[in-house]
Amino acid sequence: MSPTAPRYLITGGTLPDGTTSDVLIEDGLLAAVGPEARSRAEAGDGPLETVDAAGRIVLPGLVDLHTHLREPGREDAETVETGTRAAAMGGFTSVHAMANSTPVADSAGVVEQVWQLGREAGWCDVHPVGAVTVGLAGERLAELGAMAASRAEVRVFSDDGMCVSDPVLMRRALEYVKAFDGVVAQHAQEPRLTEGAQMNEGELSSVLGLSGWPAVAEEAIIARDVLLAQHVGSRLHVCHVSTAGSVEIIRWAKERGIEVTAEATPHHLLLTEELVRTYDPVFKVNPPLRREADVMALREGLADGTIDTVGTDHAPHTAETKECEWTVAAMGMTGLETALPVVQHALVDTGLMDWAGVSRILSSTPARIARLTDQGRISASGVFETGAPANVTVYDPHVTRTVDPATHATRSRNSPYRGMELPGQVTDVFNHGHPVVRDRALATPRTH
Amino acid sequence: MKHLLSTQDLSLADALRILDTAEEMSAVSGREVKKLPALRGRTVVNLFLEDSTRTRISFEAAAKRLSADVINFTGKGTSVSKGESLKDTVQTLEAIGADAIVMRHWGSGAAAQLAGSGWITSSVVNAGDGTHEHPTQALLDALTLRRHLARRHGTGPRGTDLAGMKVVIVGDILHSRVARSNLWLLTTLGAEVTLAAPPTLVPVGVEQWPCHVTYSLDEAIAAGPDAVMMLRVQSERMHEAFFPSAAEYTRSWGLTDDRLALLESAGAADAVIMHPGPMNRGLEISAAAADSVRNTALEQVANGVSVRMAVLYLVLSGTDTAGTPDLVPSAARRPEA
């Protein structure tokens, strides 16, 4: 940032620790918090803009470990540009882009391309996730070291969309990424138990005549992987945990000191398999929507720390791939622009979590898992670290809005919340001190 | 009644209305001129995206007996198999003038999706969707059973239900839309349903369904059922480890000559054998059982036309009031057996 760049004083907002304080952004950094912010702002030189945050929550910029930005390959569904616009509008200052693009992000070349596209877009930091295996084929390791050493500095590796089901390959991947403090993020789905699976397996799938995706297919892989992680002393991250049984297994693993972290999606915190009765493919997702008891277990898991983070699994799809029969429709839902409202609705408004907790699950913990040092710099009790990069999201929790996918910044319209009332709206977002969202609308991208 | 999508969401009143209307239609089929002007000028499209000659010709005969125009559209060799979307296909069919779309589809839920999509305004009749439902098959089975019960009681079938009737459904329940549609409809009509199948072919969560489940067909037959409904079993299922071999399946869950004898001795005196067809003789049903006088297969076929006439009439006549339409002068009615 040049010295003449504007400074921003965010006034009267409620911080995650519950205090009401001003926050000063200067030179791309969080310069001061509390009474000092105003005095320092008034004493300093250069233009000063004030952001009125009275009645709003000032959060650390959100970090998403799990998005699909579709570029390269499916630019008709999303691009890094449109996906990061959606991220910014949702309050995210950093997103991870999964590797299942075309070509697959399994080489230094592709991850650098995605990383570069993210920098050019400028709406939000983009961290490519590297594929674990070449072409996501589950046969041999991709060049994990080359991706880690590339300009994209990949630390999260995943075959998401596919499970690394071969136990030997999984073991080796867990071991190998220790060389650069990486983490393997597993899409836990036993492939043989889920061939042709269309929805959660249970009484409802039997009634609807849709092939079941049994909970055990997720739980069996998680159980195996936590034991592997323990055996080789590696870190494991579990993507989109969706069942109560998985929460129990992860809780057990953490009690034994196994280095496992876990993520849940917003949709698994709110929606249940009952929606499949409509056969509307907007509700088709992988892992599938589960039962009410699973939703409740995930919420409790986030509240007690068993589940570490909420990752959106933002999965944009074109209209053609959703406007068709359920059994052939694409799996996935958009989620970046509704994540924080869903988290507020499911966790804050229910009393399970305060805003310090939201900062933990949506910012500081995912940043720690991905080894990001420029994001999520806030204490467990919700106190901002001054001097850290100014990644800040201002959020109005008091409004209620009806979700209209047509107004979303993502290129795709497959939001499962269409027509639902959800609380809250992101009003302002600062990415490294640059205002990418101002007054509920996209402002300008950050230039590098 | 705008659509017929499933039997699970069919009320008792609507089920009886369809069955009573089918009795009226059946009277027409017994006349020398088997035709009614009821749907003159209306167009019924049979959209069959999965092979089923039997069901298609049954719907075709039904529509023609009601004087409707019929267009047959099958998936093979058409744009559907070349990747045209269902939405484009049905909108095209409606533009051609379809008033009702009778759809057989490989995907569970396709009929419900079509009816709820807003893509078209035509009525939708589910002629079988994936492993979900096949409501007209269940209705024709119910019509067959109801007549059977009425005959036993020496009354007419109109207005009656299946209270107290014991029906055993045998075989591949997991993959059977016929089993599902029958379970919901027969229990709505008051019948007691038992499912007999190997544990691998019993759907998950079946304990929440309104039925008994047994792994022993012998036990189910020894309990003295009024009807045994044999489902078609695909022998390829053994390659997916649902059962070890065709021979073991037949020994345990086939309607063998021994089990036919057991039914003769333990079942109701007039117990019937049902099969949605086509039968796999020697696999789920022995030749003797297939050819037994107890087998209602041909009666089921005839009743299929009457039930489909009733369904087409009711979805296209737009009447939402209860009661049976008076289609046939009472003098022309067959005496009810």
Ligand SMILES: [Zn+2]
């Ligand atoms: Zn995944």
